[in-house]
Amino acid sequence: xxxxxxxxxxxxxxxxxxxxxxxxxxxxxxxxxxxxxxxxxxxxxxxxxxxxxxxxxxxxxxxxxxxxxxxxxxxxxxxxxxxxxxxxxxxxxxxxxxxxxxxxxxxxxxxxxxxxxxxxxxxxxxxxxxxxxxxxxxxxxxxxxxxxxxxxxxxxxxxxxxxxxxxxxxxxxxxxxxxxxxxxxxxxxxxxxxxxxxxxxxxxxxxxxxxxxxxxxxxxxxxxxxxxxxxxxxxxxxxxxxxxxxxxxxxxxxxxxxxxxxxxxxxxxxxxxxxxxxxxxxxxxxxxxxxxxxxxxxxxxxxxxxxxxxxxxxxxxxxxxxxxxxxxxxxxxxxxxxxxxxxxxxxxxxxxxxxxxxxxxxxxxxxxxxxxxxxx
Amino acid sequence: xxxxxxxxxxxxxxxxxxxxxxxxxxxxxxxxxxxxxxxxxxxxxxxxxxxxxxxxxxxxxxxxxxxxxxxxxxxxxxxxxxxxxxxxxxxxxxxxxxxxxxxxxxxxxxxxxxxxxxxxxxxxxxxxxxxxxxxxxxxxxxxxxxxxxxxxxxxxxxxxxxxxxxxxxxxxxxxxxxxxxxxxxxxxxxxxxxxxxxxxxxxxxxxxxxxxxxxxxxxxxxxxxxxxxxxxxxxxxxxxxxxxxxxxxxxxxxxxxxxxxxxxxxxxxxxxxxxxxxxxxxxxxxxxxxxxxxxxxxxxxxxxxxxxxxxxxxxxxxxxxxxxxxxxxxxxxxxxxxxxxxxxxxxxxxxxxxxxxxxxxxxxxxxxxxxxxxxx
Numbered sequence: 049x050x051x052x053x054x055x056x057x058x059x060x061x062x063x064x065x066x067x068x069x070x071x072x073x074x075x076x077x078x079x080x081x082x083x084x085x086x087x088x089x090x091x092x093x094x095x096x097x098x099x100x101x102x103x104x105x106x107x108x109x110x111x112x113x114x115x116x117x118x119x120x121x122x123x124x125x126x127x128x129x130x131x132x133x134x135x136x137x138x139x140x141x142x143x144x145x146x147x148x149x150x151x152x153x154x155x156x157x158x159x160x161x162x163x164x165x166x167x168x169x170x171x172x173x174x175x176x177x178x179x180x181x182x183x184x185x186x187x188x189x190x191x192x193x194x195x196x197x198x199x200x201x202x203x204x205x206x207x208x209x210x211x212x213x214x215x216x217x218x219x220x221x222x223x224x225x226x227x228x229x230x231x232x233x234x235x236x237x238x239x240x241x242x243x244x245x246x247x248x249x250x251x252x253x254x255x256x257x258x259x260x261x262x263x264x265x266x267x268x269x270x271x272x273x274x275x276x277x278x279x280x281x282x283x284x285x286x287x288x289x290x291x292x293x294x295x296x297x298x299x300x301x302x303x304x305x306x307x308x309x310x311x312x313x314x315x316x317x318x319x320x321x322x323x324x325x326x327x328x329x330x331x332x333x334x335x336x337x338x339x340x341x342x343x344x345x346x347x348x349x350x351x352x353x354x355x356x357x358x359x360x361x362x363x364x365x366x367x368x369x370x371x372x373x374x375x376x377x378x379x380x381x382x383x384x385x386x387x388x389x390x391x392x393x394x395x396x397x398x399x400x401x402x403x404x405x406x407x408x409x410x411x412x413x414x415x416x417x418x419x420x421x422x423x424x
Numbered sequence: 425x426x427x428x429x430x431x432x433x434x435x436x437x438x439x440x441x442x443x444x445x446x447x448x449x450x451x452x453x454x455x456x457x458x459x460x461x462x463x464x465x466x467x468x469x470x471x472x473x474x475x476x477x478x479x480x481x482x483x484x485x486x487x488x489x490x491x492x493x494x495x496x497x498x499x500x501x502x503x504x505x506x507x508x509x510x511x512x513x514x515x516x517x518x519x520x521x522x523x524x525x526x527x528x529x530x531x532x533x534x535x536x537x538x539x540x541x542x543x544x545x546x547x548x549x550x551x552x553x554x555x556x557x558x559x560x561x562x563x564x565x566x567x568x569x570x571x572x573x574x575x576x577x578x579x580x581x582x583x584x585x586x587x588x589x590x591x592x593x594x595x596x597x598x599x600x601x602x603x604x605x606x607x608x609x610x611x612x613x614x615x616x617x618x619x620x621x622x623x624x625x626x627x628x629x630x631x632x633x634x635x636x637x638x639x640x641x642x643x644x645x646x647x648x649x650x651x652x653x654x655x656x657x658x659x660x661x662x663x664x665x666x667x668x669x670x671x672x673x674x675x676x677x678x679x680x681x682x683x684x685x686x687x688x689x690x691x692x693x694x695x696x697x698x699x700x701x702x703x704x705x706x707x708x709x710x711x712x713x714x715x716x717x718x719x720x721x722x723x724x725x726x727x728x729x730x731x732x733x734x735x736x737x738x739x740x741x742x743x744x745x746x747x748x749x750x751x752x753x754x755x756x757x758x759x760x761x762x763x764x765x766x767x768x769x770x771x772x773x774x775x776x777x778x779x780x781x782x783x784x785x786x787x788x789x790x791x792x793x794x795x796x797x798x799x800x
Binding site for chain 1: 552620
């Protein structure tokens with residue numbers, strides 16, 4: 049769940065030579081400006097309600113949440129804030145607008161806030177489990193307030209999210225709450241699989257498992273965001289399912305691209321050392337695909353990954369370069385790029401099914417391009 | 425949140441000389457048999473739906489939850505099960521029946537399941553935070569599956585609880601979901617206060633703070649259970665508030681009695697060493713009341729509590745006896761018993777306000793007597 053947002057990785061926005069999931073060097077139909085405008089507009093619509101919801105928490109929980117969202121420093125003084133890029137609320141609003149116009153977009157603001165609260169609840173908990181010390185360029189909540197308070201603040205944010213939907217008189221709010229709760233359970237299962245995989249040997253992990261995990265951890269909430277927007281637009285079951293599929297496939301495309309960047313990304317752009325994911329022996333999608341290839345390079349990769357990573361120890365540059373080459377020679381890089389392109393194509397099919405009018409689908413398309421492009 | 429259920433403490437049912445919160449030696453209007461029958465009937469009504477709900481979780485989450493509820497062993501083989509005494513679901517059903525008869529009781533089963541799921545979500549998380557290793561006579565989930573899985577299973581149970589209400593077509597389900605979510609936030613704040621108090625000096629903690637913490641941690645969910653039952657019976661705002669007050673006051677009475685037992689309880693009945701709460705320097709209600717008394721015994725108590733407790737070290741019998749005597753001489757024991765009687769009186773007032781017909785109130789009364797009596 050922590051994998052999706054680029055800001056969580058402290059990577060810079062995309063300016064690289066690979067601009068789309070298919071590796072096309074030119075700009076797509078959107079240059080990112082439409083997405084940026086959508087995100088800005090989303091923040092303007094969502095932030096006041098999000099902030100008001102967080103302010104309604106009991107004092108101790110409010111304090112931790114305000115810190116987590118970047119609205120307060122650890123000592124309780126106001127901070128300028130960096131509450132993330134609001135991709136998920138933007139998807140809710142864009143989906144509502146695509147199927148129901150401006151009125152539906154306005155009605156869906158509360159659902160957008162609920163999705164953002166769920167996202168942040170999972171970030172608080174994932175950081176505890178993964179012992180991640182930094183998020184959005186600040187120390188994670190558990191490092192400041194302790195594990196217990198970070199867990200409790202996450203629990204409270206989940207309750208707050210479902211409360212917002214429960215008190216919403218909109219006719220879609222009940223169905224939206226069911227869907228959001230189901231999504232939480234899927235996110236939990238995905239995070240479980242991710243943490244469990246860390247303790248397994250690389251050759252025991254199958255590609256299907258890693259794809260399923262990525263869909264649960266990354267795709268599920270993007271799909272849910274789109275589905276909630278569709279529900280608030282009064283869409284039928286087929287359109288809701290298609291928009292859910294659109295978000296899921298776009299999320300998988302993002303994860304594939306993100307995994308490629310984690311191995312071959314330019315450290316000057318990613319802000320992380322070259323091959324950072326290889327140094328920590330991450331069982332990312334290109335690596336698992338490479339290991340499953342049955343090639344001589346796969347055997348070499350398995351041997352390299354067999355050496356345990358010692359946490360905190362810097363990676364050996366030459367060894368990491370050899371590992372990256374083995375993944376590439378075993379076909380992991382090509383597979384990931386082709387798979388990302390395939391997933392984006394599937395996302396477009398789902399989008400066309402739900403929103404046949406291209407003009408109406410523009411916002412969702414821009415956001416999908418944005419999430420898969422900005423991390424490259 | 426973990427404080428309420430007697431089975432969580434591994435204490436035996438009540439057979440002691442103090443039988444009621446006021447310390448009356450004789451039996452009250454109920455001898456516990458009515459409560460036992462109510463609890464058994466509740467389990468028969470609630471367990472099939474509770475089990476079906478848990479079975480609907482994604483595989484990995486289901487496994488942890490089935491273990492936690494006592495329905496499976498750690499290896500996934502079936503277990504005979506000890507899912508707790510079902511006090512909270514019994515309160516939901518009794519409140520519904522008191523205000524709406526058998527039909528309302530039947531309609532409220534799903535709400536009873538939701539309350540029980542929330543209770544168990546908090547148990548899973550509290551055990552992680554408090555590093556408790558035993559619950560219902562079995563190793564806690566985090567000791568078996570690790571912290572991450574116990575946190576995730578708790579998250580999933582919260583989502584499942586709110587999902588059950590979101591999909592319930594009953595007209596009260598939305599209001600019930602709002603109330604249950606609010607209760608979760610209060611429980612979180614109460615657990616935060618409890619864990620934060622552990623790191624504060626005994627004389628920095630005020631009686632009002634400890635009472636507020638006990639209300640949030642123990643009273644809130646009992647009150648919420650009663651309120652949900654009232655909502656499902658179609659009760660008005662005043663009756664719902666009164667039943668919430670009834671549950672809260674009864675919960676506080678329970679906590680006061682439980683704290684008295686934690687100091688002066690008979691080890692043969694409690695299954696814990698004498699003065700167990702004193703050995704771990706617990707800032708329980710009688711202790712904090714004693715410390716605030718301004719008596720010479722309070723000063724002695726403060727000095728004794730000033731010596732840090734070393735986890736895992738057995739308490740010094742003579743010192744614990746001296747500490748217990750100091751609490752008693754400073755008036756902590758008398759205060760707690762009088763306060764418990766006062767809280768039960770308030771609970772009865774709230775009950776009479778919500779349910780003026782004594783016959784209809786019988787079930788709730790029996791349960792209130794049961795929770796305050798069985799731990800003595």
